[in-house]
Amino acid sequence: QVQLQESGPGLVKPSETLSLTCTVSGGSVSSGSYYWNWIRQPPGKGLEWVGYIYYTGATNYNPSLKSRVTISADTSKNQFSLQLSSVTAADTAVYYCARADQGLDYWGPGSLVTVSS
Amino acid sequence: DLQMTQSPSSVSASVGDRVTITCRASRHINTWLAWYQQKPGKAPELLIYAASSLQGGVPSRFSGSGSGTDFTLTISGLQPEDFATYYCQQANSFPFTFGPGTRVDIK
Numbered sequence: 001q002v003q004l005q006e007s008g009p010g011l012v013k014p015s016e017t018l019s020l021t022c023t024v025s026g027g028s029v030s031s032g033s034y035y036w037n038w039i040r041q042p043p044g045k046g047l048e049w050v051g052y053i054y055y056t057g058a059t060n061y062n063p064s065l066k067s068r069v070t071i072s073a074d075t076s077k078n079q080f081s082l083q084l085s086s087v088t089a090a091d092t093a094v095y096y097c098a099r100a101d102q103g104l105d106y107w108g109p110g111s112l113v114t115v116s117s
Numbered sequence: 118d119l120q121m122t123q124s125p126s127s128v129s130a131s132v133g134d135r136v137t138i139t140c141r142a143s144r145h146i147n148t149w150l151a152w153y154q155q156k157p158g159k160a161p162e163l164l165i166y167a168a169s170s171l172q173g174g175v176p177s178r179f180s181g182s183g184s185g186t187d188f189t190l191t192i193s194g195l196q197p198e199d200f201a202t203y204y205c206q207q208a209n210s211f212p213f214t215f216g217p218g219t220r221v222d223i224k
Contacts, residue, residue: 046215047161049206063118103153103166104153107160110160
């Protein structure tokens with residue numbers, strides 16, 4: 001059974017960089033032809049796809065965030081990470097990591113990140 | 118970006134009812150569509166992929182149909198655990214986009 005777990009600071013100051021890590025168990029981020037995604041959801045609102053890293057290391061980002069987003073993987077720890085720079089209050093959201101095969105089939109429980117001074 | 122719309126935005130229904138939710142894409146996406154269920158405080162769960170394929174472990178009362186631009190999710194015989202918000206998502210083109218959601222609550 002594949003499991004994903006987000007971790008990282010719950011509070012980030014405006015203009016700083018948000019950093020989250022997703023730890024994967026029961027599967028490998030470096031094999032299996034899967035896409036490893038970040039999705040976010042502002043409180044009380046809908047879902048926004050942030051980007052993914054493919055098992056080959058290729059990445060794809062939402063153009064609305066592209067200049068601020070970096071997704072990377074640490075295969076030795078079986079983790080992938082999100083960095084979002086120059087954050088504002090609009091980046092306050094629950095951040096989910098998820099695997100994509102046929103649809104986003106496995107999700108982490110989510111991590112609330114609040115941007116506030 | 119490819120825009121996804123859903124209707125209705127909310128629906129009140131009773132246990133045992135048949136509920137249909139519609140999702141429309143702003144341009145043709147073949148069958149690159151998935152449906153998710155989300156309960157308060159929880160991550161979304163995949164119900165349907167490729168417009169009509171039932172994800173493993175999902176009850177057969179859930180079904181999906183459609184192709185091109187118009188899609189439906191049907192719940193045949195609503196159960197108490199089905200009261201939730203439902204999202205469609207297209208995977209035809211980047212960036213992947215979600216519909217705004219349809220909340221199903223108790224009448």
